Amino acid sequence: MADVRMINLTIEGRPVTVPDGTTILEAAKTAGILVPHYCYHPGLPVAGVCRMCLVEVEKMPKLAPSCATNVGEGQVVHVYSEKALEARKGVLELLLINHPLDCPICDQAGECELQDYTFQEGRTDSRYREPKRFDPMEDFGGDVLYVTNRCILCTRCVRFMDDVHQEPVLCVAERGDRATIGKAPDADLTQPWAANVIDLCPVGALVSKDFLNKARAWELDRTASVCTGCSQGCNNVLESRDNVIVRMKPRSNEDVNHFYLCDAGRLDYRWMNRPDRVEVPKIRMHDVLSPVDWETAYDEAAKLLKGKRAFVVASPSLSNEALFLLKRVITQTGGEGVFRCETGFEAPLPGVPDLALRADRAPNVYGAELLGFQRHDINPLAGLKQGDVLVLAGETLPGLDLSATTRASAIIVIGTVHVDGIPTPSVVLPIANVAEEEGTFTNLRGRVQRFLQAKAAPGYVRPSWYAFADLATAVGANSDDMNLPSVIFSALAQSEPAFAGLSYDTIGLRGGLIAGATAGAH
Amino acid sequence: MSHGPSAPPRAPGGAPGHHEPYVAVFTDGSARQTELRDIISRYPDKRAALLPALWMVQQDRGWISEDAMREVGDQLGCTAAYVKGVVTFYTMYHQHPVGKHFIQVCTTSPCLCAGADDVVKAFLEHTGCKELGLTSPDGKYSVIEVECLGACGFATPVQINEDCVENVTPAKVPEILAGLRD
Amino acid sequence: MGYPHKSHPRETPVLSKHFGDPEARTLAGWKARGGYTALQQALQMEPTAIVDIVKASGLRGRGGAGFPTGLKWSFMKIGDGKEHYLCCNADESEPGTFKDREIMRWTPHALIEGCAIGAYAIGAETAYIYIRGEFTEPINVMERALAEARAAGIIGKNAMGTGKTIDVWVHKGAGAYICGEETALMNSLEGKRGNPRIKPPFPAVSGLFGKPTTINNVETLAAIPHILNNGAEWYKAMSLSSPKSSGSKLFSVCGNVSKPGNYEVVMGFSFKEFLYDLCGGPLPGRKFKALIPGGSSVPTITIEEAEAIAMDYEGFVEQGTMLGSGGVIIFDDAQSMPRQLARIARFYAHESCAQCTQCREGTAWMTKILERIVAGQGTYEDLDTIFDLSDAMTGKTICVLSDSCGAPVVSGITKFRGEFEALIKGRRSSTVTMPGVPTGSR
Numbered sequence A: 001m002a003d004v005r006m007i008n009l010t011i012e013g014r015p016v017t018v019p020d021g022t023t024i025l026e027a028a029k030t031a032g033i034l035v036p037h038y039c040y041h042p043g044l045p046v047a048g049v050c051r052m053c054l055v056e057v058e059k060m061p062k063l064a065p066s067c068a069t070n071v072g073e074g075q076v077v078h079v080y081s082e083k084a085l086e087a088r089k090g091v092l093e094l095l096l097i098n099h100p101l102d103c104p105i106c107d108q109a110g111e112c113e114l115q116d117y118t119f120q121e122g123r124t125d126s127r128y129r130e131p132k133r134f135d136p137m138e139d140f141g142g143d144v145l146y147v148t149n150r151c152i153l154c155t156r157c158v159r160f161m162d163d164v165h166q167e168p169v170l171c172v173a174e175r176g177d178r179a180t181i182g183k184a185p186d187a188d189l190t191q192p193w194a195a196n197v198i199d200l201c202p203v204g205a206l207v208s209k210d211f212l213n214k215a216r217a218w219e220l221d222r223t224a225s226v227c228t229g230c231s232q233g234c235n236n237v238l239e240s241r242d243n244v245i246v247r248m249k250p251r252s253n254e255d256v257n258h259f260y261l262c263d264a265g266r267l268d269y270r271w272m273n274r275p276d277r278v279e280v281p282k283i284r285m286h287d288v289l290s291p292v293d294w295e296t297a298y299d300e301a302a303k304l305l306k307g308k309r310a311f312v313v314a315s316p317s318l319s320n321e322a323l324f325l326l327k328r329v330i331t332q333t334g335g336e337g338v339f340r341c342e343t344g345f346e347a348p349l350p351g352v353p354d355l356a357l358r359a360d361r362a363p364n365v366y367g368a369e370l371l372g373f374q375r376h377d378i379n380p381l382a383g384l385k386q387g388d389v390l391v392l393a394g395e396t397l398p399g400l401d402l403s404a405t406t407r408a409s410a411i412i413v414i415g416t417v418h419v420d421g422i423p424t425p426s427v428v429l430p431i432a433n434v435a436e437e438e439g440t441f442t443n444l445r446g447r448v449q450r451f452l453q454a455k456a457a458p459g460y461v462r463p464s465w466y467a468f469a470d471l472a473t474a475v476g477a478n479s480d481d482m483n484l485p486s487v488i489f490s491a492l493a494q495s496e497p498a499f500a501g502l503s504y505d506t507i508g509l510r511g512g513l514i515a516g517a518t519a520g521a522h
Numbered sequence B: 001m002s003h004g005p006s007a008p009p010r011a012p013g014g015a016p017g018h019h020e021p022y023v024a025v026f027t028d029g030s031a032r033q034t035e036l037r038d039i040i041s042r043y044p045d046k047r048a049a050l051l052p053a054l055w056m057v058q059q060d061r062g063w064i065s066e067d068a069m070r071e072v073g074d075q076l077g078c079t080a081a082y083v084k085g086v087v088t089f090y091t092m093y094h095q096h097p098v099g100k101h102f103i104q105v106c107t108t109s110p111c112l113c114a115g116a117d118d119v120v121k122a123f124l125e126h127t128g129c130k131e132l133g134l135t136s137p138d139g140k141y142s143v144i145e146v147e148c149l150g151a152c153g154f155a156t157p158v159q160i161n162e163d164c165v166e167n168v169t170p171a172k173v174p175e176i177l178a179g180l181r182d
Numbered sequence C: 001m002g003y004p005h006k007s008h009p010r011e012t013p014v015l016s017k018h019f020g021d022p023e024a025r026t027l028a029g030w031k032a033r034g035g036y037t038a039l040q041q042a043l044q045m046e047p048t049a050i051v052d053i054v055k056a057s058g059l060r061g062r063g064g065a066g067f068p069t070g071l072k073w074s075f076m077k078i079g080d081g082k083e084h085y086l087c088c089n090a091d092e093s094e095p096g097t098f099k100d101r102e103i104m105r106w107t108p109h110a111l112i113e114g115c116a117i118g119a120y121a122i123g124a125e126t127a128y129i130y131i132r133g134e135f136t137e138p139i140n141v142m143e144r145a146l147a148e149a150r151a152a153g154i155i156g157k158n159a160m161g162t163g164k165t166i167d168v169w170v171h172k173g174a175g176a177y178i179c180g181e182e183t184a185l186m187n188s189l190e191g192k193r194g195n196p197r198i199k200p201p202f203p204a205v206s207g208l209f210g211k212p213t214t215i216n217n218v219e220t221l222a223a224i225p226h227i228l229n230n231g232a233e234w235y236k237a238m239s240l241s242s243p244k245s246s247g248s249k250l251f252s253v254c255g256n257v258s259k260p261g262n263y264e265v266v267m268g269f270s271f272k273e274f275l276y277d278l279c280g281g282p283l284p285g286r287k288f289k290a291l292i293p294g295g296s297s298v299p300t301i302t303i304e305e306a307e308a309i310a311m312d313y314e315g316f317v318e319q320g321t322m323l324g325s326g327g328v329i330i331f332d333d334a335q336s337m338p339r340q341l342a343r344i345a346r347f348y349a350h351e352s353c354a355q356c357t358q359c360r361e362g363t364a365w366m367t368k369i370l371e372r373i374v375a376g377q378g379t380y381e382d383l384d385t386i387f388d389l390s391d392a393m394t395g396k397t398i399c400v401l402s403d404s405c406g407a408p409v410v411s412g413i414t415k416f417r418g419e420f421e422a423l424i425k426g427r428r429s430s431t432v433t434m435p436g437v438p439t440g441s442r
């Protein structure tokens, strides 16, 4: 974009150079200055209604709304001048006159922009002596509850539904101080991406029914992760309290999911807290599964695999690292790796290019393919040969006809839970789920993205990469040096051409593209 | 129904479900449909016909129900929620059924200083409407206060349905009411 | 001819000449009074030549802001390949103002002619006259006149046989003062909530339907045929305030005055003479006390300040107020200023479009404070709060409705502080209650 003119200006005494057409608010960000704002959101069309972002621009007769004012050559902008501070203080006071100030029972407390900016720039008292306005709450359907009294009418929710979701089911109703957010009775917020309005709402006016009164924001531990709901690989934050995941929020990534998560993805986290986990390695003794230590279990598995083909059905929700080491087991035994993937409808978010809840409902379908696993959605056991050792890696084969498993000489289950229909496998190795370990997934556009550990695993559970490294070693493919996800990933990048040149350092927390992939959202 | 400190009271509707089933206005082949098409042709975007379409509904059905919002939305390619945002913005659209004679008295300052509040009282008294915004027990009248009708030199102007009656004084109220056709 | 009273000899009836004359409403009657000659002439001219005449006439917008009309028209780039639009602002909702109503009721063809000339001059083939919904009679008169003009081929696909297209349509509003703000009007016409838009972009760049648009008040456009017929010099020379303000202006007069109504005088006319002579002075036994002379959105002045005014844009500013829409609201010595100002604040609270925080919350808060003072529950701190609030509401919002709420109130408190303090001290037992619903409930 060489033809874009660059504009030089001064914001709070700092020289700033940004492309022509940038708003003062965005330009200030580049100088590390966050102008307080409510209605502005980088993912939405500019509304310029809250008037919170007013700044003083020398030579302009009035204060300028920085979200709606473009930079100009030589401008001198004061964000914290007396005039600008006074104006924003006025806005804050006015936003609060009818606000219920029910922070103690508001889920937004602790992550509320009204609290934050009031603390930063607001008055310490209120001069409002009149009765406050009161309106009842309204269930907006889907996961969304509208707490009318807390609404500051920034219209972010309306603009998201209008312009990004392109399902205009919300409106501003009435006018003056009677205005509220309205909804037609026949259109609930059940659209696939509707719950994003909860995140967009800068205050506690739109809250999640799922999260209602569950935790206080400041009690939460937050971990950067990747949604496992589908092959899009939306970046998210797993929020946990006392080692329990209680909420999933989007983590913005311009190239994948912008600022959003779909409702299906964001609400699908409870399985991460499943209590019915396999917590210790087990082997079958006298037809009963008995707990053993890990070494015994590995030895047993190696013994069963000796001279046999490992027929591995792997989950496309396993990390690249886990699949890479699993591949060593397959190669060492001359075996075969397959996977199946649940599928569903595709639900795009129209206002964002190349963002959809994808038909493939697993995060690492592409990674599994790149690592040589064959996809067999209908009958993954078709290739299981008489005498093979069946290895179910993170896969429980729900609803499938398991009669073919009788062909296996032994069954090794490596997973988080027992497999229904296979009550007594020969070996059970308990591994961590995605929230309990670290690794990477490769999304459908070839973007390799890291996820971090959000909670501790129960019992004797080991990270999947750890268990697979040991198993590979046990079957004779020495992987003793594979002792960290980053190390494993480096090895993977060296031996798998598609991943060449990538490392944890280069992909960071925003992901990196495999060779030959074209960027996702752009 | 909620009123702001500055909201003119609106006529309260019956409980939801008490209304007669909605009868569509722009049915195929109807005169209203033709009229709407004609109006749409005046604009490059058919949504511009929204206010006119809502006027037609109000003329024919007396008020604008949520079913009506849906019908108008369907006609002009917008959602019921969008139409609701528009309907509730404009004070002249009735969101509830109102009395047969909808009496709007201007009480904005220029009329107030000429005695508009006494005119309001006179209407409330002579129509049997107990309060502003309530429909009289016989269903004939609703009285509300409105903001400046743009006829301040003819204080107090009173808009009764489509007609603007000028220079109304409390004394003239009985005569005005008597002149309304049932 | 005057309406509702007879024309005063000191008036200069240009626009109001045919008020009260039912024949002027008809096409035949209008033509007999010299109608449509200006349009005929205009359609033979280059659009830019018309703009030049309007520029030279010094005509300034009569909708409130007083922006030079010719200059506004010159922002429209003829031949830019885009659709252009003309909007005629007939939303007339500014309390105290009722002049456009009479122009439309009595001389609908003057407005149609002005619209047609305006549209042609700015390169538009379509003009929309946005009339407030309450104006049922003016709407009917305009619709009838438009039908006649259309049938006679004056407007339409082949306007006056020139092959040029000039369509003029009426668009009926539905009860929203804010739709008089130019960009709110455009949104409303497009079938949206009447929310003012952030500027830039200005209407001349992106207005109605995203296309270059000019918007003018009814009175502004109705003056155009006269200017074309009689020349720019005539229009300028008429005024006592040339060259800054030119021509004649309709002033609507209402409130506590002997002869409320519309009066047309030349710019620069003595406000004192206007008030006492033309308008007949105060009601018997009363004295004028205060005025809000430009529609309710401008600062309140005392009668002493008013008497010093020469009636032009600058003249009103010199006395700390504005000419605005020309709606003169008069309060006499029997009126309670706190009560009147509280009612004015309530108007703005009711009409705020709800976009901007300061306006949505501030207008309602100011109303509640004022109503509490009127109810005898006020404190001295309340007055300080109102001043601060007005500051917070001024110059910081998308449009000036927010400013307009504070302007009459703050100046009113400053000039009539005694009345407020009397209520606060409780010396005057206040039995005055505001009409309307009790405050605080929602």
Ligand SMILES: Cc1cc2nc3c(=O)[nH]c(=O)nc-3n(C[C@H](O)[C@H](O)[C@H](O)COP(=O)(O)O)c2cc1C
Pocket: C060, C061, C062, C063, C064, C065, C066, C067, C069, C089, C090, C091, C092, C093, C094, C177, C178, C179, C180, C181, C182, C183, C215, C216, C217, C218, C220, C221, C399, C400, C401
């Ligand atoms: C809140 C508000 C209300 C307005 N109402 C009107 C109105 O009712 N009629 C009008 O002509 N102009 C009104 N205006 C002024 C218009 O925005 C615009 O300036 C005018 O129509 C331009 O026409 P003119 O240049 O011919 O005056 C209003 C402005 C504001 C801010």
Ligand code: SF4
Pocket: A150, A151, A152, A153, A154, A155, A156, A157, A158, A181, A200, A201, A202, A203, A205, A206
């Ligand atoms: S609900 Fe939230 S996002 Fe929507 S307008 Fe209110 S404050 Fe803004």
Ligand code: SF4
Pocket: A227, A228, A229, A230, A231, A232, A233, A234, A257, A260, A261, A262, A263, A264, A265, A266, A356, A357, A358
């Ligand atoms: S689109 Fe896919 S990855 Fe994104 S949130 Fe939904 S399920 Fe998760």
Ligand code: SF4
Pocket: C178, C195, C196, C351, C352, C353, C354, C355, C356, C357, C359, C360, C397, C398, C399, C400, C401, C402, C403
């Ligand atoms: S100042 Fe008031 S009326 Fe104007 S845009 Fe803002 S909220 Fe709407």
Ligand code: FES
Pocket: A036, A037, A038, A039, A040, A047, A048, A049, A050, A051, A052, A053, A054, A065, A066, A067, A068
């Ligand atoms: S953030 Fe700029 S006006 Fe709201």
Ligand code: FES
Pocket: B106, B107, B108, B109, B110, B111, B112, B147, B148, B149, B150, B151, B152, B153, B157, C095, C096, C097
């Ligand atoms: S104030 Fe009553 S009509 Fe204008």
